[in-house]
Amino acid sequence: MSGWKIxxxxxxxxxxxxxxxxxxxxxxxxxxxxxxxxILATALAVDFRGRWLIRMxxxxxxxxxxxxxxxxxxxxxxxxxxxxxxxxxxxGSVEAAKRYYxxxxxxxxxxDGQRPELAEAKTYLAQN
Numbered sequence: 461m462s463g464w465k466i467x468x469x470x471x472x473x474x475x476x477x478x479x480x481x482x483x484x485x486x487x488x489x490x491x492x493x494x495x496x497x498x499i500l501a502t503a504l505a506v507d508f509r510g511r512w513l514i515r516m517x518x519x520x521x522x523x524x525x526x527x528x529x530x531x532x533x534x535x536x537x538x539x540x541x542x543x544x545x546x547x548x549x550x551x552g553s554v555e556a557a558k559r560y561y562x563x564x565x566x567x568x569x570x571x572d573g574q575r576p577e578l579a580e581a582k583t584y585l586a587q588n
Contacts, residue, residue, distance in 0.1 A: 500518070
């Protein structure tokens with residue numbers, strides 16, 4: 461018989477204790493999340509000085525990773541200040557970086573003046 465077999469050890473007391481702990485921690489933590497979220501929502505429904513600052517501090521941990529990730533990708537693929545361009549210049553291969561970006565954008569042109577498709581970009585770069 462092939463495939464995954466459930467051993468007798470997986471149904472031991474340790475498994476059930478781990479499952480019980482997981483369920484208890486999940487239920488208790490979600491209870492506190494609901495209680496504190498309701499308190500916070502009720503408090504922020506009232507106008508007071510500095511409410512925008514409190515809202516910003518609450519949303520910052522949620523928004524920051526998305527924004528910083530977007531900025532990071534913009535920096536990686538920037539046409540002038542890219543980390544790819546910097547590395548290519550550091551190893552002395554600026555032309556390779558230019559070919560990389562042209563192939564990435566589908567603008568690579570071979571010796572006959574034809575545009576290879578994106579699927580052929582890797583082969584094109586290997587030839588040059």
